[in-house]
Amino acid sequence: MSIVNEENIDKAWDELLNQIDSLVGKRPADLNAVLFLIGVQELGTGPKRFSKEAKQDLMHIAVCRVLSIAGYYTYDGLDKDGWPRWELAKPIPHGDLFAQESFLKQYVIQYFESLLV
Numbered sequence: 001m002s003i004v005n006e007e008n009i010d011k012a013w014d015e016l017l018n019q020i021d022s023l024v025g026k027r028p029a030d031l032n033a034v035l036f037l038i039g040v041q042e043l044g045t046g047p048k049r050f051s052k053e054a055k056q057d058l059m060h061i062a063v064c065r066v067l068s069i070a071g072y073y074t075y076d077g078l079d080k081d082g083w084p085r086w087e088l089a090k091p092i093p094h095g096d097l098f099a100q101e102s103f104l105k106q107y108v109i110q111y112f113e114s115l116l117v
Contacts (some may be wrong), residue, residue, distance in 0.1 A: 009102055012109045020072055031101055038062035066107040
């Protein structure tokens, strides 16, 4: 998939949020909420209560996982607690907050599309 402009990203993002809403019964409020869901999925332990620190770790797992699609991170196995570890493989492009969010959204959309294949 090649999302080339902001309008396409916004449309695909809105469709993704609608799909998540129909699956889990609640529309995610923002990118962080979607990243949290991906992190829980990638951890594989199912839904449970997580500490604030664990929630941040889950979102980091999600960022690494979705950016691995483009080779920014590589999977490095599980740590002693069973959490996925990722290694930075190439520098992530810099940008302002808006550009970073759009960049992440593009790969989050691709992540969910890959689940449907």
